[in-house]
Amino acid sequence: MEIPVPRKLVSVQEHLRDQVAQELRAALLSGELRPGTVYSAPALAAEYGVSATPVREAMLELTREGLVEAVRNKGFRVTEVSxxxxxxxxxxxxxxxxxxxxxxxxxxxxxxxxxxxxxxxxxxxxxxxxxxxxxxxxxxxxxxxxxxxxxxxxxxxxxxxxxxxxxxxxxxxxxxxxxxxxxxxxxxxxxxxxxxxxxxxxxxxxxxxxxxxxxxxxxxxxxxxxxxxxxxx
Structure with missing residues (x-):
């Protein structure tokens, strides 16, 4: 029988993803993360003191917002605005x-x-x-x-x-x-x-x-x- 994942754990994971996404947005807006630069999820995870999973999930959310774009096998590039x-x-x-x-x-x-x-x-x-x-x-x-x-x-x-x-x-x-x-x-x-x-x-x-x-x-x-x-x- 498959053991269900506790709802509280899911909530914690979602909260962490949202928190990381907010921190990354702030870094983008302040210029800490530079346009055109590629950042890897593991490197950012180490910087923020979290695992790579919530960083990847947060970056995918920022991809949907047009703030970054995925780069195969490398990470995410901050999109440039002309x-x-x-x-x-x-x-x-x-x-x-x-x-x-x-x-x-x-x-x-x-x-x-x-x-x-x-x-x-x-x-x-x-x-x-x-x-x-x-x-x-x-x-x-x-x-x-x-x-x-x-x-x-x-x-x-x-x-x-x-x-x-x-x-x-x-x-x-x-x-x-x-x-x-x-x-x-x-x-x-x-x-x-x-x-x-x-x-x-x-x-x-x-x-x-x-x-x-x-x-x-x-x-x-x-x-x-x-x-x-x-x-x-």
Whole structure:
């Protein structure tokens, strides 16, 4: 008779895989794991102090998200994002987020707009503390919560996918030069404009913010893409 695997053990394994996946995402976003580089599951497992199995499972999850790609008999390569990819993603986000923020400004109850402020302030705190991973998490929650006020779940999913595929590398450098802090302050400014009922101003602020976010994605000394803001926010 086959002995069933205890449910608790399965739960622990899944939790470990999820925890490893989150750590690997953070390493990707911070630039610790470099684009174009191949990493083996055993080497990463040794670094994180776990077995190779949850690392492989986590990497397969990141493969489905487009963050890495499997390399036969070697491991996983961190996918590279081109300047064109970043420009295209920024263009689509602008087409969605700019008009949506104007509509939400006109239709959302003030208390729901005010509920965005604590998350916006989280990005400010994280940027001030040099917590890049914390900033990225709060930034994602802020933008998706704002878009959710439009009541269109498909719209939220599209932007969430665009954000994953145009992730930021090497943000620690931008934290040091103050660009990340400026981006965080723009979240708070946007909430203030929306609470003032200025739909046109909210659209302009979101357009400016997305342009600034594009400069964060540019290589050091780069042009920032077609949506780049020469004043950096």
């Amino acid at each position: 300047e064109r990819d970043l420009d295209d993603a920024t263009e689509v986000r602008a087409l969605i987020e700019v008009p949506t923020v104007g509509r939400v400004t006109e239709t959302a109850p003030p208390e729901r707009l005010r509920a965005l402020r604590p998350v916006a302030e989280e990005t400010v705190t994280a940027a001030r503390d040099g917590d890049v991973v914390g900033y990225l998490d709060a930034d994602r929650r802020f933008h998706l919560a704002l878009l959710a006020l439009a009541g269109n779940a498909h719209l939220v999913r599209v932007v969430g996918e665009l954000r994953r595929r145009s992730r930021l590398y090497g943000l620690a450098d931008r934290e040091r030069d103050g660009a990340l802090a400026e981006s965080a302050r723009q979240h708070v400014a946007l909430v203030d404009v929306m609470l003032g009922g200025d739909a046109a101003g909210a659209r302009a602020q979101m357009r400016h913010h997305l342009a600034h976010a594009r400069t964060l994605r540019a290589p050091r000394g780069g042009h920032g893409g077609v949506y780049g803001d020469p004043h950096g926010g």
